[in-house]
Amino acid sequence: MKKVMAFVALTALVSAPVLAADGAKLFGEKTCNACHGPEGKKPLMPNYPKLAGQNAAYAEQQMKDIKSGARNNGQTAAMKGVMHLVNDAEIKAIADYLSKVKP
Numbered sequence: 001m002k003k004v005m006a007f008v009a010l011t012a013l014v015s016a017p018v019l020a021a022d023g024a025k026l027f028g029e030k031t032c033n034a035c036h037g038p039e040g041k042k043p044l045m046p047n048y049p050k051l052a053g054q055n056a057a058y059a060e061q062q063m064k065d066i067k068s069g070a071r072n073n074g075q076t077a078a079m080k081g082v083m084h085l086v087n088d089a090e091i092k093a094i095a096d097y098l099s100k101v102k103p
C-alpha cells in the first residue's frame with residue numbers, strides 16, 4: 001500500500017511538466033507548426049490564426065470542433081485533414097502548451 005501511495009504522489013509531481021513537454025513535442029510531430037508556425041507564433045498564411053498564448057479551454061474546444069466538423073468556416077478544411085492524428089488527450093496537452101507560450 002505504501003508503495004502505491006508513493007507512486008501516486010510521484011505521478012502527481014511529474015505529470016504537470018510532462019504534459020507541457022508533450023504538448024510542445026506534439027505540436028511539431030503532428031505537423032501543426034507547418035501551418036501555425038513554430039510555437040504557433042508565425043502562421044503560414046495571413047488568414048491562419050496565431051495560437052501562442054491562446055486560452056487553453058478555448059483552443060481545446062476549437063480543435064475538437066474543427067475535428068468533428070462542428071466548426072466549419074473560413075479555412076477549417078485545411079486543418080481538418082490532419083486532426084485524425086490527434087486524440088482528445090493530445091488535443092488537451094497541446095492546448096495547455098499553447099496557452100503557456102508567450103505570444
Ligand code: HEC
Nearest residue numbers: 030031032035048049059062073074075076078079082094
Ligand atoms: C493545413 C494547415 C493547418 C494545420 C496542419 C493545422 N492547422 Fe490549425 N488551423 C488552420 C487554419 C487555417 C485555422 C483557422 C480555421 C478558420 O478559419 O476557421 C486553424 C485553426 C486552429 C485553431 C483555432 C484557433 C482560433 O483562434 O480559433 C487551433 C487551436 C488550431 N488550429 C490548432 C492546431 C493544431 C494543434 C494543429 C496540429 C494538430 C493544427 N492546428 C494543424 C490550419 C492548420
